[in-house]
Amino acid sequence: MSTFREKIIEGKEFIITCEFVPGRGSRGQAVEEVIKFGEKVAASGLPIHALSITDNPGGNPAIGPDVLAEELASRNVESLVHFSCAGMNRNTMESRASGLARKGLENVLVVSGDYPVGGYQGTARPVFDLDSAQAIRYLKEMNAGLPLPGKNKEGVPNALPQTNFFLASGVAPFGKNQAELYTQFVKLDKKIAAGVDLIIPQLGYDIRKFVEVLKYLKYRRFSVPLFGNCYVLSRPAARIMNKGEVPGVVVTDELLQVLEKEAAAADKGKQARLQRAAQLTAIFRGLGLRGVHLGGFGLKFEDFEFIIKYSQEITPNWRTFVPNFGFGKKDEYYFFPDDPELTFKEDKLVPVARPARKLFSVNFGLSRLTHRTVFTKGTIGFALGKALYRFLEKRPALGRVSYFMERQIKRMLFDCQECGDCALFNVGYLCPMSQCAKSQRNGPCGGSRNGMCEADAAKQCIWVRAYGRLAPSRALGSINEYVPPVNYALSKSTSWGNYFLGKDHTGRPAA
Ligand code: SF4
Structure with missing residues (x-):
């Protein structure tokens, strides 16, 4: 078992990972620095437990983290390999996971992945086959020995050899409105149900949002370990983040102003930003989080060393630094009542109730009515639908006519993409295949x-829209359900028939 994993499970030590973004190409300064940094960690004894290596960050091509993790392992340095669901289909995921397992690289951070923005001779084709909740479930099933069709000569069911992944994943608590936050927590629930081993929130500078994740886990009585996320913010990075160019990251105008002032110092604000990172890390220690994910552009070993050592020194006073991290947005929504003293008392763990925005959509109203009367098992409509599709199954010519009509209706109402494995019910009757750039079926990405x-940026996130439709009707239960991956064998076939005849995901045993 790996030291990183063991120590997180033990919970006795504050765990530290340092993030690296090695960028494009097989060689170059950014790539070599990762290895050199690892060598310094191994020689120094500084408590850095793993190097966290990104996977095509920002939707740009980059050297894969697996190969760097292997090089680091040969130097006795552990890695946390980012495993981006963007760009891989489920088969490629399994190939990559098998390779990681074979090399003993078992600490994996599963992320939705950024939408592609660049690539060879134009922007790369977006591939979002599995979302992060589905990918975690898949890798956990590999840990248990993924069942395969058939039996061996002894009559034992076939299965893949067991893997031993330790799976981390993220949550993005910095969303501004109720819908963003609620649906993020729904997805977090699904990741925890899938068996995720560690949660690392998105980076940010509003401590109340980190505390919200901690409170949410307590409120739901989840015991999964939680890290803090601390990005050493320089002025150039802050400017980019302030413009919203890093998905899911919030740097407010007020914080940017502070950095602009600090940058006027002789050291261009370096000392101030390292101290800020040390203070944030001290708060995470004080809050009892299991560790911190440290990152930042162009940081040297000595910078990490300063942050780690100084944060240890100032941890006894961690509460005094809390007011330095109040960079929330105007009219920000918080899930729990304010608790400036961070008492975590039970009465502070009751979510704030706010009336959801009222929306009236004829499309939504009719879809809901149809679902209740025809697509709900046990209704007369469902029995008739099932009988009709049994009848059509044996009459292909009539079936084709019926599918032609279904297609016109679903295209007009939902911009249906004919995946044949419909998830409209789980996303407020919005099609995740056409309305979500990443086809997310289990909650929003973090972007x-x-x-x-x-x-x-001109379109509302499909999950915000789904929440706006469902919350006023108290029908949020449908988005809480885990939705398995699309079965592409059903593509371009009747999703109504597949539903009535139990051929789509609703016909499989519930997860
Ligand atoms: S619609 Fe929402 S979940 Fe889908 S890609 Fe956009 S931000 Fe992410």
């Missing part, structure tokens, strides 16, 4: 900004 989509 939305003020409720707008990471990939198209």
